[in-house]
Amino acid sequence: MPSPAPLAPFCSCGAEAQVGTRLLEMTTPNKTPPGADPKQLERTGTVREIGSQAVWSLSSCKPGFGVDQLRDDNLETYWQSDGSQPHLVNIQFRRKTTVKTLCIYADYKSDESYTPSKISVRVGNNFHNLQEVRQLELVEPSGWIHVPLTDTHKKPIRTFMIQIAVLANHQNGRDTHMRQIKVYTPVEESSIGKFPRCTTIDFMMYRSIR
Secondary structure, X not given: OOOOOOOOOOOOHHHHHHHHHHHHXXXXXXXXXXXXXXXXXXXXXXXXXXXXXXXXXXXXXOOOOOHHHHOOOOOOOXXXXXXXXXXXXXXXXXXXXXXXXXXEEEEHHHHHHHOEEEEEEEEEOOHHHOEEEEEEEOOOOEEEEEEEOEOOXXXXXXXXXXXXXXXXXXXXXXXXXXXXXXEEEEOOOOOOOOOOOOOOHHHHOOXXXX
């Protein structure tokens, strides 16, 4: 009886590679999508930026990379912390204020390990009674992050103070970068009557009574 022909060697490398690729695709979290430019929100006439009405403070900052850089409308500048985590941005109003949305600009492409990966947003009357209202997990964000601030009835919150806490950075980075933060309140409807909103530049020039 003739001896059986030897079996050809079986290589599973290709199959293993394909399975590994599929597993990687399944386990890699999606990047945080960028939100719209906040200036588009302002043009709708439904919100107003009120950051200038607040007193801003930071848990730490590198000289020349502080509150002024967070609020200068320049995406090329940034706040850089200079201390231990959590890194804090404190926004305090002189009176109880209605706040609808926070907009934070982060840029993983430029900041890499300085980019926040976990953020907590807290509100309250002062430092002693802050309560967390939102916690965000960010994956390589590159653009504006919109954070709605609403109560259990989906209405904008009223608060004296907002605290943004950076709990972790990408790649276990120590210090953090934030490039801009904006705070928005809803624009109240006129008690006299409701009129079509002025959204074009020409109309917006004349929407206020002088």
